[in-house]
Amino acid sequence: MQETFSQDPYLTVIISTLLLLFFVCLLTYFFFRQQKKRFQHEQEVIELRESFNQTILQSKLEIQDRTLQHIAEELHANFSHLVSLININLSAILPQSSGDVKEHISETKALAKQLMTEVKALSVSLNSDFIMKTGFVKALENELDRLAKTRQYEVSLTKSGSLVKLPPGQEVVLFRLCQEILNNVVKHAEATKVEVTLNYADHSLTAQVKDNGKGFDVKEASAKSAEKESTGLLNMANRARLIQADFELMSNPGSGTVVTVVLPLNQ
Known part of the structure; x- marks a missing residue:
């Protein structure tokens, strides 16, 4: 009887220690679980923010691209037409001119022709449809050719x-x-x-x-x-x-x- 009584305090200590360890483990589990949830939530917020920024960026670039496309169409349709009319008028005046005036008109015609070439090249470089049809490398080659023609x-x-x-x-x-x-x-x-x-x-x-x-x-x-x-x-x-x-x-x-x-x- 005395031996059983003397073992009770040890049993109580062991059970208490085990219970304490259990609660510590439980608290640790819930703590790390909450931390994990918090981390996942932060990651989701970052991903959503990045996705939103990407969407905004893509929208901006699409608007820029549509603007460039519109400019390319305007250059091709209107500006080129005006240069052609200038060239036609100069051709009509040329036979009636003589001396220095005729030489200046001829030079102006050559400049108008060069301007037409530049306008067409610029229109092509701004046209996204052309880039998609010809491909990146060909479009880049055209851009470099345009740069080289400046002779600078x-x-x-x-x-x-x-x-x-x-x-x-x-x-x-x-x-x-x-x-x-x-x-x-x-x-x-x-x-x-x-x-x-x-x-x-x-x-x-x-x-x-x-x-x-x-x-x-x-x-x-x-x-x-x-x-x-x-x-x-x-x-x-x-x-x-x-x-x-x-x-x-x-x-x-x-x-x-x-x-x-x-x-x-x-x-």
Whole structure:
């Protein structure tokens, strides 16, 4: 009887300890479960926000693209027609002219013809339907040809690997991205040489645009772009993000600029 009584305190301690451990484990389980739910909720909020931002971005770019399409149609339909009429009128005046006047009219006709060619090339570069029909590479070649015809730049295009046809939407966005990079070279770089390389690998397309211009401080430009909500650098990064491409811009004052876009290819 005395032995059984003496064991009761030990049994009570063991049971109490087990119960305490059980409640600690239960509280720990509920704590981690709540943390997991909270984390999942935060992830869902982030995903929803990202999805919303992507939708807004895509809508903005679609509006821009429709605007460019409208401009291309207007250039082709109206501006080209007006240039043609100018050329017709000059042709009618030319036989009645002589000397310096005739020479000036002939030069003006040549300029009008050159203007017509430029307008058509510009119209093509703004036309998304043309880009989707001809493909990204051909559209980029046309853009580089237009740049070379200004005779202000030494332009080169190097291609490697097996060309892969991209989905139409990707081709348009990638071309607009490269077009914007080239426009920035024209507007800001003060360059004389533009080198473009396209490298098709097994699972990615790397497009790189390099110029020998004056360069700039990337961090400073990015900060100013964010503060002023400028559309230059932000637009390029946003277009790359829209097609899940990696975007890298490297530049230093006095050493030119290199822009690299790596687009994953869905096999």
